[in-house]
Amino acid sequence: MERRPSLAKQIRHDLLAVGKVPLLLLGAVLVSAIAVVLMTQSTRNLIAKQDALLDQRETLEVEWRNQLLEENSLSEHSHVESVARNAFGMIRPTQKNEVIVKRPLSTNP
Template sequence: MSASKPNLAKIIFFDLLTVGRVPLLLLICIFVSAMAVVLSTHMSRQAITQKDMALVEREQLDDEWRNLMLEETALAEHSRVQSLAKTELEMKRPDSDKEVVISLK
């Protein structure tokens, strides 16, 4: 008694191709739309992450810019420039009798 067993996968496949074309097409459409949802969700999460990273970088650059502006203001202060001119360059203010005034007509 050697009765061969029917191949169930083969029967289901041929049944889907002959009788179940519409359900098979709908199943494929559902699968494709599910994959599209997963892909769009993934891409939107990546975009949100990139936006957050850009905002953090912008805040860091803004802080650095503020610090550089403070440093520039401190370095350009009149009293500092005057003291550097006196100490490093040995400059002094000219006497009033040695001043020359130039005027444009």
């Protein structure tokens, strides 16, 4: 009875002796598949980060618009006048309260 080589040895021999090109192609396919998976994951992460940054930008724009509205309302003449009257006790001067200060136009040393 003739001894037959094991199946694992026969497959290894066929791959190394006869099937070098298919083996290299299999390796290239596996490497490219892993690269595709990694690039897809990286792209998804970047898109998620971009979405978060766009949301933050929108929030900041809304806050900026609110700040501009608040600045405009606080700088209105009526508001400034009411704060001056209530907080500092200021009043509009009358002719009796006005003091005119004159100074010479040129000074000679």
